[in-house]
Amino acid sequence: MDSRRFDRRGRRLPKATKIVVAGGFGVGKTTLVGTVSETKPLRTEELLTDKSVGVDDVEGVEAKSTTTVAMDFGRITLKDEFVLYLFGTPGQERFWFMWDEITLGALGAVVLADTRRLADCFPAVDYFERRGTPFIVAVNCFEGSRRFELDEVEMALNLGEHVPIVLCDARDKESCKNVLVTLVQHARKTRREKRPVEV
């Protein structure tokens, strides 16, 4: 039975789900989110509290009293009662608590990579591998990255065999759609493989 709530006009509250978009600074996260979202990406500024910053992290956080961390996200209404949110990870990787919050309950993650600065995406790859979040790598074609580069990326990242790597142009809607579909197909497959066979 469907237990979803109804609003006062008898409509169901939409079911919401989300995808994480990660990668280094300037790799095209906000661009991708904006390209496929129905509205301009929204942004929230989160406050850093003692609870949210680990002891090790406090060092290097300048101007403590005014430290905030920004988060970009967009909305795609897939059907009337179905909403997909895309969350870009905050630029500074030390704010892992934000990554945790954004990633919890996500269908999966897209790690954007730029072949000129490939190492920038290592922390994201490590994070999702450790957490067991299904992810794919999307190489953003800043300077016309070609097919053969994907093999190099794959070697450099030392990914599990079945982690898909695709080329994309974060400014192009069809390209971004392809990235997201590839991710969700991959996530569907890995989730099903992970579930024990039901008796």
Add this chain to the structure above:
Amino acid sequence: MTMSDPEQEEASKGLPDAEPEGAIVDGDESHERWLDEQAGPLVRPYVMTRGRTEPVRGTFDLITMVVATGLPAAPELGMDPEHQAVVRLCEEPMSVAEIAGQLNLPTVTVRVLLGDLLSKGLITVEDPQTEDELADDDDLYLAVIDGLKAL
């Protein structure tokens, strides 16, 4: 640091730096000081929630969907303008993250406001599926794939 006033302790709990260098930390005076001098625009969210950082009800994930129930907000419910702004925004179903983005408030503040509204029966919420529930919901994956392809 000696803080004997529980209300003030509550009020400063969530502040990144509730004890500014050189500030007097006892009594109401310091309270006002940091309200006036510290943290600039960040103070507003805490004032708005009267220093509270945890909602009275509900947990509110970033993608928990919220809609106004349409019950009239009687004056005795003690609604602040921010509460009213949230209710107006939630005429249409909206996620916690979107409410924060639209109202330009941190989610910690929005969660407290939503907890108040939930306890007063002014909103209905729908929490997202857990990761375990997701893994069991093959239809969801298929619906997302179809929906994306159709964009």
